[in-house]
Amino acid sequence: MSYIELENVKVEFGQERTFISKRRKVAKVVALNDTSLKINEGEFVAIMGKSGCGKTTLLNVVGTLLKPQGGAFLLDGRNITDMNDCELAKLRNHEVGFIVQHFALVDDITVEKNVALPLTYRHIPKKEIDKKVAEILKRLSISDKSKRYPYELSGGQKQRVAIARALITEPKLLLADEPTGALDEETGNEIVDILKELNAKNRMTIIMATHDKEIALAANYIIHMKDGKIVS
Amino acid sequence: MLECLRMVKKYILTCISMVITVVLVGCLIILLDEKIQEHNKKGYPQSxxxxxxxxxxxxxxxxxxxxxxxxxxxxxxxxxxxxxxxxxxxxxxxxxxxxxxxxxxxxxxxxxxxxxxxxxxxxxxxxxxxxxxxxxxxxxxxxxxxxxxxxxxxxxxxxxxxxxxxxxxxxxxxxxxxxxxxxxxxxxxxxxxxxxxxxxxxxxxxxxxxxxxxxxxxxxxxxxxxxxxxxxxxxxxxxxxxxxxxxxxxxxxxxxxxxxxxxxxxxxxxxxxxxFDEWSSRHSKMSGQIVRSLERITWAIVIGAAGVLGMLLTTVMRREMYNLGIYMLCGRSYKYIVGIILSFVTLLLLVSDFVLIGICQVSEAGVSAYVKIHAMLIILWTLSSLGSTIVTQKNDIMSFVGGKE
Structure with a gap:
């Protein structure tokens, strides 16, 4: 059995609404159209396609942030569509790490607090959290930035912080949505090297959405999407 | 609710404005209530x-x-x-x-x-x-x-x-x-x-x-x-x-x-x-009209305050959507996110409530003023909670973090 199994998954945005007894139609966007996909544990997969083709929606579905309106989604054998909001949140906290294009860091707390965020939701003793944060910051070579605020860091440093936060929970699955999109080429390559290392050493399953062919080549294989469907 | 306190700290000026708005409206209600009581008491020929x-x-x-x-x-x-x-x-x-x-x-x-x-x-x-x-x-x-x-x-x-x-x-x-x-x-x-x-x-x-x-x-x-x-x-x-x-x-x-x-x-x-038969009946009629007008003004002010609070709250929420999305990425549930917003609203209204109770006690306001103040707070809480929940639902939080299709 594959680690991730999507079968005829359908996601639509926008719907028909009734507005003061008149039917007002809102344009529907079919973000995922009967999408089927299987990814094994430990694979590094790149998703490519034009803007609006459904890459982010696919990552949001796999990351349990979005429930599909149709089809089935199994993660490590568990049916995600049957889970409630709290169960999905717990699963996300324990098994999924996210990296996004614009880093998604809370600007008004320090780097170490940003990195510790997922662990604070688990009610782990503070000492243990501090130890883990120190280890991960050291591993990503940003220990000296622990007391800084995100707005004081460069783009590459911010993405390292985001990776540190994604890795602190030791997730099985890492979802990266355009992780190099806001970085220069050199820094982007550094980030991709980190992802490759994580995949090779930790056997972490990684799904990375990107526009960049060079970056996508780092993956084991590439999935192409068009209009909400996987085309190759 | 660490996130809620973080929001209060981050938007402290907005929070103070919101509390001041509620307290001012509460004070107006206390004042109008006093006037209404005065008119009721003065109603001819009792005095x-x-x-x-x-x-x-x-x-x-x-x-x-x-x-x-x-x-x-x-x-x-x-x-x-x-x-x-x-x-x-x-x-x-x-x-x-x-x-x-x-x-x-x-x-x-x-x-x-x-x-x-x-x-x-x-x-x-x-x-x-x-x-x-x-x-x-x-x-x-x-x-x-x-x-x-x-x-x-x-x-x-x-x-x-x-x-x-x-x-x-x-x-x-x-x-x-x-x-x-x-x-x-x-x-x-x-x-x-x-x-x-x-x-x-x-x-x-x-x-x-x-x-x-x-x-x-x-x-x-x-x-x-x-x-x-x-x-x-x-x-x-x-x-x-x-x-x-x-x-x-x-x-x-x-x-x-x-x-x-x-x-x-x-x-x-x-x-x-x-x-002074004629005068008396005219006076009583006027008293009744004044009381009714004052009551209408009171509720118009409450609705106006709800509007102002709604605008301030929407501003805070729009700015905070990105952070709420991050909390979801890190493992918070959607219900918890709504809970953060409700706690924020509740905290502000509780602070306003304490201040208003203090003012009521200092001004020796009557029971009806306390009842009206709390009715106002309950209305504001209900409207703010409903509004913020709807705004959260309408805005796909994750689109603030990861972008839209």
Whole structure:
């Protein structure tokens, strides 16, 4: 059995609404159209396609942030569509790490607090959290930035912080949505090297959405999407 | 709810603005409630003017004249009526006194022919007046000045005002000598009342002209002689002006009766509904309309405040959506995110509630003010919670973090 199994998954945005007894139609966007996909544990997969083709929606579905309106989604054998909001949140906290294009860091707390965020939701003793944060910051070579605020860091440093936060929970699955999109080429390559290392050493399953062919080549294989469907 | 406290810290100025808005609205409600209560309480004919009289006659009068303690009690009662903060007591009495010396126009003397034998020869109309009396009846001093504060009858000469007819014979500072109930008071002319002045006497139930009157400052003589006893008894006749209802004033007068053991003291409701029927009904109607308008204004303000709060809250939420998305990425549920927003709203309204309760206590607001304040807070909480939940639902939080398709 594959680690991730999507079968005829359908996601639509926008719907028909009734507005003061008149039917007002809102344009529907079919973000995922009967999408089927299987990814094994430990694979590094790149998703490519034009803007609006459904890459982010696919990552949001796999990351349990979005429930599909149709089809089935199994993660490590568990049916995600049957889970409630709290169960999905717990699963996300324990098994999924996210990296996004614009880093998604809370600007008004320090780097170490940003990195510790997922662990604070688990009610782990503070000492243990501090130890883990120190280890991960050291591993990503940003220990000296622990007391800084995100707005004081460069783009590459911010993405390292985001990776540190994604890795602190030791997730099985890492979802990266355009992780190099806001970085220069050199820094982007550094980030991709980190992802490759994580995949090779930790056997972490990684799904990375990107526009960049060079970056996508780092993956084991590439999935192409068009209009909400996987085309190759 | 660490995230909620973080939001408060981050948007502290907005939070203070929100609390100030709610507190200001609460204060307005307290103020309007006070006005509404005032109007309800003042509704005619529950409050207004009450006539007070002492009518000692028969054996009681003989006892009063003989008994030294009774005189002292009457003096004390008179003092208490004058100094009680719950009402304004205006003594109202018209008497006739003999002018021993001074130029008095003929038309001011009481007609001698009324009684054979010239019993009233040389007598003129004297009105005992206080500043309150002048104000209540709208009597205007044409020349000269008020004899404000004149209470010491021992100080001579005593200032008097004269009616318009006296202007032909007297001038300011002219001296007069007036015998009031056997005691001769040296007086000087302090001023003149404007021509054709008159006032409505509640006790006499008729209009009384000021033109031929001598206005003497309202004093009483504490000498324990027969004349003074007679004189003192007169002073009790007057009008009580009070915001209290008739029942409340009557109870207070009953208490004074018991305290001084004076059974002849009576309070008469001047019954304005009979005398001023039209005015009364108009007043009651106006009171009702004012109360209704005030209540409408109160609820309009609450709705306006809900709008202002909604706008401030939406601004905070729009700015905070990105962070809320991050919390979801890190493992918070959607319900928890809604909980953060609700806690934020609840915290602000609780702070406002504490401040408003403090204000209510300091201003000694009534129960209805507390009820209205809490009704307002519950309405604001419900509207804010519903609004923020809908805004969170409508805005796909994750699109703030990861972008839209």
């Amino acid at each position: 207004g003017k009450y006539q007070i009289t002492v009518d000692i006659f028969g054996p009681d009068y003989s006892a009063y004249l003989r008994n030294g303690k009774a005189f002292d009690d009457y003096c004390d009662l008179y003092e208490e009526l004058n100094t009680d903060f719950r009402w304004k007591y205006v003594s109202e009495d018209e008497l006739y006194a003999k002018v021993e010396s001074g130029d008095v126009p003929q038309e001011c003397f009481r007609e001698a022919e009324e009684r054979s034998g010239g019993m009233y020869d040389g007598y003129v109309k004297v009105i005992l007046a206080t500043e309150d009396f002048v104000k209540e009846h709208g009597i205007v001093i044409d020349k000269g000045q008020l004899f404000s504060g004149y209470t010491e009858y021992e100080i001579s000469p005593c200032p008097v005002w004269l009616g318009g007819l006296y202007e032909n014979t007297c001038e300011i500072n002219d001296l007069l000598s007036i015998d009031i109930d056997g005691i001769v008071y040296p007086c000087y002319v302090a001023g003149f009342i404007s021509q054709e002045s008159c006032y409505y006497s509640e006790t006499e139930n008729r209009m009384i002209s000021c033109d031929n009157a001598v206005f003497v400052p309202h004093f009483y003589n504490m000498e324990n002689n027969r004349e003074c006893r007679d004189f003192l008894e007169r002073y009790f006749n007057g009008i009580i002006y009070s915001d209290l209802s008739y029942e409340e004033v009557n109870n207070a007068i009953d208490n004074l009766q018991s305290k001084y053991n004076i059974s002849s003291l009576t309070l008469i409701d001047t019954d304005p509904t009979k005398r």
